[in-house]
Amino acid sequence: MSAAPGRDDPALAELVAASARIGADPLLVQAAGGNTSIKLGGAMWIKASGQWLADAARQDVMVPVDFVALRAAYGEGGDVENAKRFLIGGGVLRPSIETAMHAMMPHRVVLHVHCVATIATAVRADAEARLAGALAGLDWGFVPYVRPGQPLADGVMARPGHAIYVFGNHGLTVGAETVEGAVALIETVRARLAAAARPLAPADDAALARAAAGSGYEAAPPEIATLGADPASLAVARAGSLYPDHVIFLGPGVPERVETGAPLVLVPGAGALLRRDASASARAMARCIADVARLVPAGAALSVLSADEEAALLGWEAEAYRKTLQRPAS
Template sequence: MKTPTDFDVFRTLSAQLGQNRLRVQGPGGNTSLKDGSVMWIKASGTELAQAEEADIFLAVDRAAALAEAHGKSGDGSCKATVLDPSCTLRPSIETTFHAALDWPVVAHTHSIATLAHAVSPEGLDAARDKLSGLPCVCVPYAKPGLPLTREILARIDPRTQVIILANHGLVVCGADVQATSDLMEDVEARLALPAHDTAHKPDSTPPTGFDWADESWIARDATALRLVTGGSYYPDHVVFLGPALPRSDHAGNPPAIVIEGEGVALRDGATPSQKAMLRCLSDLMARLPDDWTPQPIGTAAEAELLNWDAEKYRQALAARA
């Protein structure tokens, strides 16, 4: 299918976002480009980092995806909106909100700077102040896909270009690729927070079947240890690492465990996506101000993600990478 004239620069921006671990981790995040009645959207389970070297984008019927966004047809998965009947990939689980946002370019990231603000009430208040003057709204946490799309639609207006997703990430919209990139850089600069030192490698022997992770500083920081073992703060942590971080191994074979006072142990054979999500957790914890109170998404939200077919599909694809 013929691609739009700015498809190459769109792919370049997508790849740059995917290759920056402070913007996107593993198969997280997604971008879209509208071209008349067609919308190009990242396929579920693929990585933005590979946008220039692999065919990770699908062409979907935007009107059909918009109908699913408004609950007029389909189930919100947008599988039926893919224009190439021979394609075996699924569109991103976020396709409905991309279709619903009436801007030519939409970029959704799991920005660390945004997450650091978006996981606590104090952080969200600070983000509103820092982004003053921009066409921005904050949206409460909702399950990715159609529930999140509905929350977005309830709060945006035609001028909205920046969306802070509580316990999830950032959405930036623009009239073209360059305008979207420039706006995202502005948002990132406004929300940037300093990271404290995270250098620590345990001297002790890790548990059998594990090796010490570079993120082991978490086990020696009382605040970080309490937070990471007390809940999950964004969807992809649950999808790829399971709920919170356990303090010991168990029959569920968690990819990583945290041993207080020693380190974070990463299971032998952990996938690239699991490693990326552990880095994400470390990057987030290293930037949280001491006087902010992060709120986990909760056990009910975790259960929704763990039992969701769309996320099991994404996990399976990521495991093959």
């Protein structure tokens, strides 16, 4: 790693430690999702694309970016989605897909998470109205769903200056001058949006065994199987794709036939199956959709990604790259 500004700054070490804690909480971050950054001197240190925040304390997952140059290019109407050209000192890793959004926010510290409690609200058809009540008194803004990357940065810049952003069908971003302050904002929003999760519905082990017979599938663990066993959660899964990382790592929607070869397959009324060779990322995303679904009230109207929005994610080279870095199943 180059001797970029801030490399030895204690504030970067503080961000790394907080990133590892955030990344270890599956109700905040799943697999390689989420990203964190801090601006130190002329460098913005940000999580590299495809890396896991949970690994931040044991391996180098942060890369330095010339955020001043990126801001200038953005201001001139340039395409800043490929942020690798703004890397300081070069290197193999790419900056996060969300580098532009982090750079354009004025805050010293920016944290972006896929908070399950936030997503469970952000996928509701009336998300913005619900947020207005839950987040009253906080400095927040709502960005309706747009593709991650530069479109999301554009969405933030259309509503500049907030300390908290909820992204429709996506997640939560906060900005503050300190790591501690940013983490506190995440916890405040999570507490405001907290809801009681439905209990895990018991799986029908015999039915799952029959459905998996002769295939490359196995019964999912209880925290995932509930997605197919609980009628209300099943209805959420059947509604469609709810957020980007689901599409990237599990494919559109959640199929109900093993012939699809999808990482996660539902067996309605019985539970769910996982491919035996499903990656760690796919397993984390399967857990995420089950966790989100348990928080969505039965019968709630949902906003789902369109076929065109799914296609835009599946055909995006930046996401294809991130997917190549996913871990095998442990």
